[in-house]
Amino acid sequence: MSKQAVVIYGPPGSGKGTQAELLESKYSFIHFDTGKYIESLVHDPELRKNSLIKREKKLFDSGTLNTPAWVLSIVKDATIKIARAGYSIIFSGSPRTLFEALGDRSHGGLLAALINLFGRRNITILKLSVRPQTSIKRNSSRLVCSVCGLPILAASKIKNCALCGAPARKRIFDNPKLIKVRLKQYEDRTLPIIQKAKKLGLKVVQINGEPAPYKVHASVIRALKLK
Numbered sequence: 496m497s498k499q500a501v502v503i504y505g506p507p508g509s510g511k512g513t514q515a516e517l518l519e520s521k522y523s524f525i526h527f528d529t530g531k532y533i534e535s536l537v538h539d540p541e542l543r544k545n546s547l548i549k550r551e552k553k554l555f556d557s558g559t560l561n562t563p564a565w566v567l568s569i570v571k572d573a574t575i576k577i578a579r580a581g582y583s584i585i586f587s588g589s590p591r592t593l594f595e596a597l598g599d600r601s602h603g604g605l606l607a608a609l610i611n612l613f614g615r616r617n618i619t620i621l622k623l624s625v626r627p628q629t630s631i632k633r634n635s636s637r638l639v640c641s642v643c644g645l646p647i648l649a650a651s652k653i654k655n656c657a658l659c660g661a662p663a664r665k666r667i668f669d670n671p672k673l674i675k676v677r678l679k680q681y682e683d684r685t686l687p688i689i690q691k692a693k694k695l696g697l698k699v700v701q702i703n704g705e706p707a708p709y710k711v712h713a714s715v716i717r718a719l720k721l722k
């Protein structure tokens with residue numbers, strides 16, 4: 496079976512991270528999380544003296560956006576390694592910008608790199624859709640373990656962590672006003688990327704993100720023809 500590259504987009508609370516993790520644990524995809532990868536690089540003691548890393552660490556630690564061309568180049572390098580090692584890859588929520596997706600005159604974008612590495616037919620863009628009120632509801636009622644931080648299903652009757660048994664608490668930074676801003680940002684940023692991807696001849700599949708994660712997972716599996 497051909498290796499696949501999947502890009503999964505969805506508003507906050509659509510469950511894109513969960514879907515990426517399900518693909519990783521059941522189908523041996525590598526879930527490439529750009530934010531986590533940047534964090535691991537800028538905090539890698541072995542790279543401490545590298546001047547580029549020094550510059551990016553400053554930006555990262557102050558909460559400023561990292562240099563777009565640098566982000567694009569490290570993501571492409573990592574993607575090449577993963578593809579050459581023979582794995583399928585899934586991105587959740589990235590590429591985040593048109594520049595990352597398409598590059599410019601002097602930088603090839605991530606989508607072109609994916610086409611080279613995996614072939615156009617083996618790339619799928621999944622768009623998880625949920626209604627704004629679902630996004631707001633899921634984000635404002637999101638529960639996490641008060642000790643280890645693991646997510647706890649808000650719909651479940653058991654409000655203790657499955658890993659350590661500690662009680663759940665509400666995530667405090669998810670207030671409805673903030674979520675509305677994030678929803679708008681998501682639309683403004685993602686829709687143009689999806690338009691361009693279609694123009695490049697890439698398959699875009701919209702999936703209803705309203706049902707429980709395992710049901711959404713079944714739709715994802717069908718869309719990717721994994722069964």
Ligand SMILES: [Zn+2]
Nearest residue numbers: 640643656659
């Ligand atoms: Zn816990």
